[in-house]
Amino acid sequence: MEGVAHRLPRLLALVPYLLVRPGVLIEEVAADFSVTVAQLRRDLELLWMCGLPGYGPGDLIDLSFEGDTVTVTFDAGMRRPLRLSGAEATALVVALRALAEIPGVLDAGSVRRALAKIEAAAGQADGVVVGLATREEAALATVRDALDRRRAMHLRYYTPARDTVSERTVDPMRLLLVEGRSYLEAWCRSVEDVRLFRLDRIEHVSTLDEPAVPPPQARPTDVSGGLFRAQPDQQVAVLTLAPDARWVAEYYPVEELIEGEGGAATVRMRYAETEWMVRLVLGLGADVVVQTPAELAVAVAQRARAAIRRSDHLERSETG
Amino acid sequence: MTAAARAERLVNLVLCLLSSRQYLPAERIRWTVPGYADAPSDEAFFRMFERDKAELRELGVPLETGRIPGFEAGDGYRIARRDYELPDIDLEPDEAAAVALAARLWDSPQLSGAANGALLKLRAAGVEVDTEPSVVVQPRVRATEPALTPLISAVQQGQVVTFWHRRHPAEQPAARILEPWGVVSWRGRWYVVGHDRDREATRCFRVSRIVGPVRAVGASGAVQRPPGVDLLQIVAGSAEPPPAAHTARLWLAHGRAYGLRRRATVLRTMTVQDVPGDVVTVELPGYDVAVRWIAGLGPDALVLEPTELATAVRARLLAAAGSAG
Numbered sequence: 001m002e003g004v005a006h007r008l009p010r011l012l013a014l015v016p017y018l019l020v021r022p023g024v025l026i027e028e029v030a031a032d033f034s035v036t037v038a039q040l041r042r043d044l045e046l047l048w049m050c051g052l053p054g055y056g057p058g059d060l061i062d063l064s065f066e067g068d069t070v071t072v073t074f075d076a077g078m079r080r081p082l083r084l085s086g087a088e089a090t091a092l093v094v095a096l097r098a099l100a101e102i103p104g105v106l107d108a109g110s111v112r113r114a115l116a117k118i119e120a121a122a123g124q125a126d127g128v129v130v131g132l133a134t135r136e137e138a139a140l141a142t143v144r145d146a147l148d149r150r151r152a153m154h155l156r157y158y159t160p161a162r163d164t165v166s167e168r169t170v171d172p173m174r175l176l177l178v179e180g181r182s183y184l185e186a187w188c189r190s191v192e193d194v195r196l197f198r199l200d201r202i203e204h205v206s207t208l209d210e211p212a213v214p215p216p217q218a219r220p221t222d223v224s225g226g227l228f229r230a231q232p233d234q235q236v237a238v239l240t241l242a243p244d245a246r247w248v249a250e251y252y253p254v255e256e257l258i259e260g261e262g263g264a265a266t267v268r269m270r271y272a273e274t275e276w277m278v279r280l281v282l283g284l285g286a287d288v289v290v291q292t293p294a295e296l297a298v299a300v301a302q303r304a305r306a307a308i309r310r311s312d313h314l315e316r317s318e319t320g
Numbered sequence: 321m322t323a324a325a326r327a328e329r330l331v332n333l334v335l336c337l338l339s340s341r342q343y344l345p346a347e348r349i350r351w352t353v354p355g356y357a358d359a360p361s362d363e364a365f366f367r368m369f370e371r372d373k374a375e376l377r378e379l380g381v382p383l384e385t386g387r388i389p390g391f392e393a394g395d396g397y398r399i400a401r402r403d404y405e406l407p408d409i410d411l412e413p414d415e416a417a418a419v420a421l422a423a424r425l426w427d428s429p430q431l432s433g434a435a436n437g438a439l440l441k442l443r444a445a446g447v448e449v450d451t452e453p454s455v456v457v458q459p460r461v462r463a464t465e466p467a468l469t470p471l472i473s474a475v476q477q478g479q480v481v482t483f484w485h486r487r488h489p490a491e492q493p494a495a496r497i498l499e500p501w502g503v504v505s506w507r508g509r510w511y512v513v514g515h516d517r518d519r520e521a522t523r524c525f526r527v528s529r530i531v532g533p534v535r536a537v538g539a540s541g542a543v544q545r546p547p548g549v550d551l552l553q554i555v556a557g558s559a560e561p562p563p564a565a566h567t568a569r570l571w572l573a574h575g576r577a578y579g580l581r582r583r584a585t586v587l588r589t590m591t592v593q594d595v596p597g598d599v600v601t602v603e604l605p606g607y608d609v610a611v612r613w614i615a616g617l618g619p620d621a622l623v624l625e626p627t628e629l630a631t632a633v634r635a636r637l638l639a640a641a642g643s644a645g
Contacts, residue, residue, distance in 0.1 A: 004327050009379060009437060011331050013444035020446035032443055034436075046324060050331040052339050053352050077339050080405035081444035085380035086476065088441070091434035095422035095461075098505075102459065106418055114415035114422075121409040122438070127475035127502040129551045130425075132459050134507070147456040158582055163617075165578045177459035180508025203582065223460055224427050246489035250528065263492060283616030285636030303618035304641035310619040311634065313593045314571065 002039075010035070011043060015061060015078040022071045029070070044070065051076045089122035098130035102177070134182045137199040143184050146207045147172050153186070153212075156204040157197055161273040165203060170195070171212040178223055185221055187214035194218050196227065228253045234270040237277055238291040241265050245287035248280070266291065278303055329355030330372055334381065338404060343386045343396025373397075411447045420449050421458075428463035461505055465527045468503065470534040471512050475500045478543040479536040480517070486529040493531040501545040503527070504555045511555045514543070524555050563606030568614075569625040573597045576620040580613065592622065599624065611636060 010033055017032070018024065030040040044063055051060030051074075062074035084092070096115040099106060146153045155168050170186035173194070177183075182199040194214075236255075241248055243263040248254075254267040271277045274296070281288050281300045290297040332353045337344065350356045350365050359365035376383050382403040388396040411419060419442065423435040439449050467483065474481045481500055484493040500514040510527040569587075572580060574596045584600035591597065604610035610629060614621045615636040623630035 002323070004323055004330065004375060005378070007323070007327050008330055008375070009440065011327060012334065012379075013440050017444040020444075033440065042324075046328050047331065049328055050335060053336055055354060076335050078335060081441040082380060082404060083382075083406050084438050084441055085434070087430075087434040088380075088438035090472075090476075091426060091431045092419065092422055092438045095425040095435065096418065098425065098461070099418060099422055099459070106421065106455070106457075107414060110412075110414035111418045111422075114411060114418040117409055117411060117415065118419065121407045126545070127500075128472060128504075129502055130461055130505040131507070131552045131556070132461070144456075158578060160579060163576070163578050165582075174455075175457045177457065178508070179462060180506070226427075226462060243490035250489050263490070278618075279616035282618055282640050283612035283614075283636070284640075285615060286639035301641050304637045307615075307618040307622075307637050308634065308641060310593050310595075311622050311630070311637075314622050314624075 007043070009082075011047060012078070013081045014043060014047060015072055015075050016081045018063070018070060018072045019075055019079060023066070023069045024071075026068050026070055084122040086125075089118075090125040090128055092118055093122065093125040094128045094130055098132045102132045132177055134177060134180055135200065137182055139184075139199045139202040139205045140182060142205045142207060143172065143175060143199065143202075146212070147175060149207075150212045152208040152210050154206045154208055155197060155202055158201040158203055160201070161276045163275070163279070166190075169208070170197070171214040171218070173212075173214050173218060174220060176221075176223060178227055183227075187218040194221055196221060226253065230255070230270050231272070234272050235274070235277075235293070237269050237271060237281075237293065237296055239267055239269060239281070240289040240291060241267060241284075242287040245284045248284070248288075274299065325355060326372075329353065330375060333372060334376065334399065337383070337397055337399040338401055340398050343384070343388050343398050345388060345394065345396045349397065406441055406445050409442065409445055409447060411442075411449075413448075416447055416449050417455075419447075421455055423449075425459055425461050426463060427460045428468075430469060431463050462508070463505070463510065465510055465530075467512075467527050467530040467534045468510055470536065471500060471503050471527065474534070474536045475502055475512075475543075477536065478541040480538045480542055481512075481534050481536055483534045484531045485525050486531060489529070496525065497537075498523070498525070499543040501543070501549060502551040504551045506552065506555045513551050513554050522554060524558050563609075566604045566607055566610050566629070567601060568604055568610060568623060568629055569599065569601050570614065571597050571599055571622040571624060573620040577617050580617070580621060595619075607632075615640070 014033070017029070026040060027037055030037045033040065035043070047061050048063055049060065053059070059076065060074070061076045061078070062072070064071050064073050093115065096111060096118060100108060100111040100115060143153070152169060152171050155170055156165060157168060158165050169189045171189070172184060172186045174185040175182060176185055176196065183196040184199060185194065185196055188195045240260060241264060246263070246265055249257055249265055249267050252269060254269050256268045258266045260266055277296060278299050281290060281296065282303055290300065332355065333349070336349065336353050346366070346369055349369070350359070356365055356368060359368055373383055382399060384398050384400060385395045386398070419439070423439050426432040426435055442449055471481065480497065482495065482497050485496050486493045497517040498512065498514045499517065500512050502513055504511045504513055504524070511524045512527055513522070513524040515521070516523040570580065570584070571590060571592060572584070580602055581600070584602040586598045586600050588599050589596060590599050604613070611632045614623060615633045623633050
């Protein structure tokens with residue numbers, strides 16, 4: 001059962017909403033309020049029982065239903081929605097201010113006019129500031145242009161997980177600004193799936209003279225909860241990080257962090273590519289200890305020894 | 321008492337108090353608004369009424385309390401229509417699209433919940449806001465750090481806060497007393513900015529490095545943000561300058577080490593241990609990062625110059641070779 005704290009704001013907003021939309025489809029109302037039609041009907045039935053002291057037929061909120069539509073015939077004095085709460089005003093005003101500051105996302109004029117109107121109605125919101133500007137990215141202008149003109153693109157893209165560069169033809173869908181970085185969301189024709197391409201990893205980009213046609217199964221990525229999604233087929237490593245390597249737990253998503261002796265921390269980390277994890281651990285040297293899996297520890301030690309042997313060889317070949 | 325009956329009582333209470341110009345005493349509300357008369361005792365009624373008042377105030381309903389002239393039995397209640405009602409607002413389609421995009425900015429249950437609550441009220445005021453605006457650019461801001469909510473609340477209340485904070489992941493947390501001026505999201509990270517009472521200086525703290533709870537101490541309104549402070553500027557200006565770049569001459573195996581190759585200029589080819597490769601020069605961002613990247617590549621990247629870098633990489637590889645036995 002839904003709590004009052006959830007339902008009451010909707011109940012208070014419904015009558016004013018219906019007042020300005022006489023004869024609106026019930027289905028449409030339910031969609032606007034993000035509830036089922038059945039729930040909306042329960043809400044309307046409840047409101048029908050409410051009204052002004054006296055609570056006689058002429059005092060109660062009155063609704064008339066015609067087909068699948070509804071109209072308010074008596075509002076019992078509930079003519080306007082409640083003012084925005086402090087939290088609601090903050091959430092909206094701070095977001096609008098942030099949008100106003102990033103160039104090229106929306107028409108800056110629309111954002112500023114909307115902001116002025118919301119502030120006039122809801123009040124100022126101080127104390128929370130969001131800066132959306134990302135780092136300078138060379139590919140941005142071309143990507144924006146291809147999105148606006150709905151053109152396919154050719155990318156040369158660096159993939160850190162495999163430390164390789166690949167050539168791809170993609171159908172651009174959106175530009176996402178997430179966690180301080182810009183990503184191109186596109187249908188990748190070679191892997192036949194939606195992929196996010198971080199703009200600073202695009203080595204080269206060109207707009208093709210053909211339209212972008214993402215297939216119907218190309219759904220926008222759900223980025224709520226962060227970009228990194230734990231996948232069931234990923235491997236898990238347990239690493240103990242010395243204080244100098246603790247930044248790893250901040251930079252990469254970790255599932256669990258247990259404090260250890262002398263500022264060390266033990267973390268569980270998921271990874272898709274063994275090669276990537278070997279590079280990370282090998283680069284950290286003595287600041288990390290692999291607890292599990294044993295194969296990872298072995299692979300790291302083997303790579304380290306191979307590197308030492310090769311550098312010995314190098315010294316001989318350079319001096320000899 | 322079912323939740324539906326309570327919702328109905330609260331709607332009736334709002335309608336009753338909105339319709340009255342005078343303050344209404346609690347007793348009058350008890351015998352007027354449907355639902356309260358069911359209370360079996362005075363005590364039960366007052367408990368119910370207190371909960372209901374708290375619920376309405378939580379939602380932002382401006383429930384006023386005032387003395388009733390010539391009435392001895394205590395305060396009365398009313399809701400002033402001009403304080404309750406959202407003022408007229410009229411958004412053009414392009415402005416409404418901006419509002420819809422703004423509401424979708426947040427990736428945080430609290431902030432996106434609040435933004436959606438605001439949209440609901442705007443729709444009820446007659447504004448048409450598209451729920452699925454088709455935009456080619458979508459910014460998203462995560463706000464999931466547990467310390468954020470108490471910090472925002474302290475900023476808005478003007479209260480001093482105390483917390484434990486790690487200045488760097490490698491350091492131990494230290495206690496801080498801060499007069500918070502605001503919270504700032506910059507390049508995907510949240511910071512709290514204010515006057516550090518111990519250091520007697522303006523400071524900003526990365527919120528994710530706060531360890532344990534944030535405690536608000538002292539009176540509301542005790543913190544005044546100095547006029548003209550640009551919070552975003554303080555955060556952007558306090559970012560550590562990038563470490564000095566290092567130039568190195570490396571050997572990279574053919575078809576490997578693309579992360580380094582992206583920054584490298586190939587000078588010539590050279591074969592080491594029968595493995596073909598390239599001699600390159602590369603600009604590396606800082607010494608520590610250089611050592612980590614090169615060591616991480618194992619036999620695919622070898623340092624030719626400078627010698628100190630080669631020695632540091634080798635030391636790291638020896639540590640990694642020994643640790644697994």
